[in-house]
Amino acid sequence: MDLGIRDRIAFVAGASRGLGRAVALELAREGCRVAVCSRDPGRIEEAATYIREAAGISWEHVLPVACDVTDEAQIEEAMLRTVGHFGGLHILVTNAGGPPAGFVDDFDAAQWRAALELNLMSTINLCRHALPHLRKAAAGDGLARILMITSVSAKEPIPNLYLSNVARAGVQGFAKSLALELGPEGITVNTILPGYTRTDRLVELAEAIRARTGSSVEEIERGWAEANALRRIGTEAEFAAAAAFLVSARAGYITGTALVVDGGRVKHLL
Ligand code: NAD
Numbered sequence: 366m367d368l369g370i371r372d373r374i375a376f377v378a379g380a381s382r383g384l385g386r387a388v389a390l391e392l393a394r395e396g397c398r399v400a401v402c403s404r405d406p407g408r409i410e411e412a413a414t415y416i417r418e419a420a421g422i423s424w425e426h427v428l429p430v431a432c433d434v435t436d437e438a439q440i441e442e443a444m445l446r447t448v449g450h451f452g453g454l455h456i457l458v459t460n461a462g463g464p465p466a467g468f469v470d471d472f473d474a475a476q477w478r479a480a481l482e483l484n485l486m487s488t489i490n491l492c493r494h495a496l497p498h499l500r501k502a503a504a505g506d507g508l509a510r511i512l513m514i515t516s517v518s519a520k521e522p523i524p525n526l527y528l529s530n531v532a533r534a535g536v537q538g539f540a541k542s543l544a545l546e547l548g549p550e551g552i553t554v555n556t557i558l559p560g561y562t563r564t565d566r567l568v569e570l571a572e573a574i575r576a577r578t579g580s581s582v583e584e585i586e587r588g589w590a591e592a593n594a595l596r597r598i599g600t601e602a603e604f605a606a607a608a609a610f611l612v613s614a615r616a617g618y619i620t621g622t623a624l625v626v627d628g629g630r631v632k633h634l635l
Pocket of ligand 1: 483559563566
């Protein structure tokens with residue numbers, strides 16, 4: 366299926382590795398021009414090289430931007446650089462790392478604020494600073510998309526992930542409000558909720574649990590897999606394929622939705 370996004374311009378946040386980088390690669394393979402951001406200039410440069418080589422595209426079609434998404438001024442600058450380099454913006458994918466695990470007594474107010482900055486305020490600020498450019502795209506050639514990477518914890522809170530549970534719920538409220546407001550302008554807004562997906566972060570998480578509990582990484586991963594209908598952990602490529610569809614021309618009538626990509630982990634009817 367041709368997704369209809371050749372030569373469109375995308376900005377993918379949190380893209381030096383993991384789900385963000387996989388989505389950027391998928392969009393590059395579909396012919397998009399892609400700006401990728403993360404905090405460390407060296408790491409985002411490496412990710413851009415990886416994407417160019419894996420997608421077999423020329424150097425200028427991937428723009429690495431060092432940007433900490435918890436810093437609004439850096440977001441504003443990153444958007445301006447993207448639009449300056451490529452000449453516009455059609456697709457915004459918001460993303461960042463996940464907050465630490467823990468229960469209610471484990472975090473002070475500063476840690477709560479940091480998590481909300483990382484996963485909620487970053488999403489809001491990325492959208493705010495992308496919006497003028499997305500509005501131009503919608504009024505021009507008609508394709509304008511926002512996709513927010515969150516977590517299955519937005520649908521079904523995970524017991525020891527208080528910070529994530531709360532921040533992701535906020536993102537869902539923001540996404541739905543934005544979808545309703547921007548619908549008349551033809552801009553779609555959706556969220557995509559990964560379940561257990563094999564990324565560097567998941568490998569690090571398994572290592573941390575192994576060090577704490579003595580269980581082997583294989584046992585830990587088997588436990589995660591068995592909670593899913595498909596009885597396995599997902600791949601970055603499977604996640605990226607679903608994300609690319611949601612920002613594509615083919616998904617023009619999908620807005621305000623929250624798509625779980627979790628191998629059947631969440632057990633709700635809807
Ligand atoms: P990851 O840690 O492998 O990648 C996160 C990316 O975000 C990295 O490129 C990192 O450099 C970047 N980043 C972190 N903080 C940033 C900041 N302040 N500014 C700019 N960039 C920043 O994580 P992942 O596994 O790819 O997951 C991506 C998101 O999806 C996370 O929020 C995670 O909690 C969520 N999630 C992942 C899974 C999973 O199984 N992988 C499951 C549920 C939810």
